[in-house]
Amino acid sequence: MMMFHLHDRLQADTAPIAEWPLCRVLLMDNRVWPWLILVPARHGLTEIHQLPREDQHRLVDEIALASRTLETLFAPDKINVGALGNLVPQLHIHVIARSRTDPAWPGPVWGSGFAERHSPEERNTLIRKIEEGLRQK
Known part of the structure; x- marks a missing residue:
């Protein structure tokens, strides 16, 4: 089994918050938005459908936990969730708290x-703050 390594770009642009059963939880280093990145700690994945079914379900649960935490802590108007991967091919999911007043x-x-x-x-x-919020969930 190959060892999991975080993509260099994610390593440079984030700070670690937590290790969940499936994902590493990272803070995006952008102070404009409360922004988490979830990275399934599995080698070689680029797409959600490449996860085994059990991990797909776990991923949805972990996205929901991250979303609820941001919603509780920051009272956003909307939570944006996306898995783009155009610049960073390693599977990662953005969970971003958005507000109608954001730029x-x-x-x-x-x-x-x-x-x-x-x-x-x-x-x-x-x-x-986010670590404490996660402990409350």
């Missing part, structure tokens, strides 16, 4: 030009 609303966050990294203090505070 890209109602358009997509991708390619919007709105990206600003967290300061180390902001990132650590946000990670702790």
Whole structure:
């Protein structure tokens, strides 16, 4: 069995939050949106349908948990969930809390030009907040 490795781009653009039964939970380093990335810790996957059926169901459950947590913590108008993979082929799912007042609303966050990294203090505070929110679920 091949060992799981996180894609270099995801490694560079995220910070770890948690390890779930299927996914690594990462914080996207973009302070404009509360943005989680779930990466199934399985080698060589690029698409959801490549997961065994049991893992597909687990993935939906983990997406729902991430979504509920962002909804509780940030009271967004909408949760966006997407698995694009055009730049990073490794299977990963974006879970983003969106608000009607965010700078890209109602358009997509991708390619919007709105990206600003967290300061180390902001990132650590946000990670702790999300970790606490996950423990409450």
